[in-house]
Amino acid sequence: MNKKSIAFVTLGCAKNTVYSEYMMGLVEKSDYALTDDPAQADVIVVNTCGFITAAKQETIDTILALNDYKEKGSCDFLIAIGCMVQKYAPEMEEALPELDLLLGSTSYDDILSQIDQLYAKKQPQKSYVDVDWHLPEQKQEATRVLSTPGYYAYLTIAEGCNNRCTFCAIPEMQGPYRSRKLEDILDEARQLVAGGVKELIVIAQDITYYGKDLYGELALPKLLHALCEIEDLKWVRLLYAYPNNFNDALIDTIASEEKICKYIDIPLQHADDGVLKAMNRQITQADILALVKKLRDRVPGIVIRSTFIVGFPGESEEAYERLLHFLEEATLDRVGVFPYSQEDNTPAGKMPDQIDEDVKEARAQNLMDLQFEIMYERHEKMLGERREVFVDEIENNLLLCRSYAEAPDIDPYVIVPCEDPASYEVGDLLKVEITDLHEYDLIGSLLS
Numbered sequence: 001m002n003k004k005s006i007a008f009v010t011l012g013c014a015k016n017t018v019y020s021e022y023m024m025g026l027v028e029k030s031d032y033a034l035t036d037d038p039a040q041a042d043v044i045v046v047n048t049c050g051f052i053t054a055a056k057q058e059t060i061d062t063i064l065a066l067n068d069y070k071e072k073g074s075c076d077f078l079i080a081i082g083c084m085v086q087k088y089a090p091e092m093e094e095a096l097p098e099l100d101l102l103l104g105s106t107s108y109d110d111i112l113s114q115i116d117q118l119y120a121k122k123q124p125q126k127s128y129v130d131v132d133w134h135l136p137e138q139k140q141e142a143t144r145v146l147s148t149p150g151y152y153a154y155l156t157i158a159e160g161c162n163n164r165c166t167f168c169a170i171p172e173m174q175g176p177y178r179s180r181k182l183e184d185i186l187d188e189a190r191q192l193v194a195g196g197v198k199e200l201i202v203i204a205q206d207i208t209y210y211g212k213d214l215y216g217e218l219a220l221p222k223l224l225h226a227l228c229e230i231e232d233l234k235w236v237r238l239l240y241a242y243p244n245n246f247n248d249a250l251i252d253t254i255a256s257e258e259k260i261c262k263y264i265d266i267p268l269q270h271a272d273d274g275v276l277k278a279m280n281r282q283i284t285q286a287d288i289l290a291l292v293k294k295l296r297d298r299v300p301g302i303v304i305r306s307t308f309i310v311g312f313p314g315e316s317e318e319a320y321e322r323l324l325h326f327l328e329e330a331t332l333d334r335v336g337v338f339p340y341s342q343e344d345n346t347p348a349g350k351m352p353d354q355i356d357e358d359v360k361e362a363r364a365q366n367l368m369d370l371q372f373e374i375m376y377e378r379h380e381k382m383l384g385e386r387r388e389v390f391v392d393e394i395e396n397n398l399l400l401c402r403s404y405a406e407a408p409d410i411d412p413y414v415i416v417p418c419e420d421p422a423s424y425e426v427g428d429l430l431k432v433e434i435t436d437l438h439e440y441d442l443i444g445s446l447l448s
Contacts, residue, residue: 003033007041012049025143050084052341083173104129133175151427152199161205166347179214208245271326272319305334311360313351
């Protein structure tokens, strides 16, 4: 008898990518089959994102589009799982009758038993949301089917968040901060490296808080030192390091460990003290500038990336101008910006002085125009540098590469023209010289 096949459609952040990879790992060891084509699947699982309004709309649009495979194709069941379900299960159950099952954000290890029940027609209820906030059990087995190129993988070190920023619904969707055991993380890392992974990208909603809940101390430096001892691992990259707990021990670790990319993603969100206080960020502009200076002084060549929110409730023109002046002073290497999104059940969503959408959009565009100039000037200083790069994609006669200074999917490429692209594969490690610039991207030439 042919196995029933399951397809996963993943929306949202890198953490969701990891969750889907764990579920695919469970499927691979089961009596079901994996497919990467929803049109051929008997079961389609949508791993949802509900972070901001745009993400929620994308989730809804995706579910409605995939429902065509139920109506006209081979799909028996359409399932939604993850963050959006965790927050909006009753509303989704009512508004999306196309869904056969809704599962919350701690249900990843239950996915196969839930599908079994659907086929056995024993599913007792259409939606299931657990608020005990356990760590999914299968994570400790480190069984994953990678959906990233095989040379890099994301490594989740914690779930949830305790920061309680007033604009953010993550604690409601993901629960309180829960560190994974250091030994479990290392076991998973070793297994990934044994499978060919050369770059591990350490992620959590806030990696700097790692270990505080579990060990009573900030244990990220200890974890990073242990990761760097894995023999065949080339790079360790750090994403989402909140500034509040960015201590000297972490800076020393980044500076001293050769395998740690001299690259850090620090979500700052704003730089006006009044807006930062309203966001409950528990940091000031002076604190931020001091941290940036310390990082650059003690980690030469470090690339600093951040994200900002514009149009937060009550953000005056003066506060916005202070943010722009901060960017000019800090000269961060890479920046992303989001117009503020008014989210349900968040303190900021109930604040007065909500700002018009057209004002938010204009402020976002203006900020990115300024940041492009800053980034371009910093890129010009990179001309002549020699770097090691991984081949990330191959398009015609171009190798789209990443050095230590570029994270996947969010940063520019190092574009390397070549005469014989068939001689290269994704994941190859090359040496290049930065020779030119093209808009956001860097141009490199191969070194023999």
